[in-house]
Amino acid sequence: MKNALVLFGFFFLTITFTSCQSEKEKKAELVTNRYIRFIDSVTQKTTADAAANWSTVEKYFEKQSTELNSTIDDLEDTAAFDAKIDSATAKYEAFRNSIQQQKGILKGANLSEK
Template sequence: MKNIKIVSGIALIVLGFTSCKDEKQEQAEKKIDSYVAYVDSVKNVKTDDLKADWAAVEAEYDRRAEEAQLALADIKDNSVATEKINTSKVKYEEFKDEMTALFTPAPSSKQQLRNALFGEGKIGEDMSFSWVNAQNIHSVYQQFVHTVENNKDSYSREDWDEIKLMYEALDSRKNTVEKEGLSSEDNRKISGLKLKFAPMYTLNRMGAKSDENADAKK
């Protein structure tokens, strides 16, 4: 009789543990489903509304994503749940890239020109060339001159004025870099690029001005 009571007691304890475990797993699955549903619902919100509350959307996403990731530990066989999380994560990242592109204003024509001459975002309104040093200045000149050479027929007179402004700023930086260990070999190569740029600038700016004057007469 005593043994029966002990076995019954153990069975009740095990049943209690199982019940708690099942409840914990159920809660974990709900958190993951909530995360998946959030990603799907965000994609249905109007773009204007998303733009106004994008910071809040991202904060809520981060919270739900973290909860879902932690919930995996409470699911015994979580391969399916993991796949659900990963699928939603990819969906959200793709959607986020789309929204970021929509929310970010297109750069001005001047900034687009600077990006082409030096690289995306390297030169902004502050016109800082502090990132140019003795190790990379030759490649900076190289990109600048080759970009101008490849696009010289499409530049307007205003473009050439901006190019000249950027060229002079780069030259000014070179004067500083020369004192910081610029090699004689790189200095020689830069001189060659400068010799190529000077007549190209003069001739093509004159041509752009002539074209604009001809268009104005029409």
């Protein structure tokens, strides 16, 4: 009987731990997908639209990135998420560089007009 109780206790702890881990993974998947959708939506805009609202875009990116990093840090194995996150972040960085270049060109044009 004692062996059965010990076995049941061990089984219960294993199930509980596994359940918690899968909840963390589900949350990480949701946050990762939200991050990727945000980057896709931003990069689909024209550079003129994005440049006009860039401070808002940048603030929201920082918020999404912070939430993503804190969620991913809770996981033991992040390999499944790293490739998706790195790809999306590279896409955002490239878009941000094009926006900054465009802003630089616009500033130069505005200075030459004066």
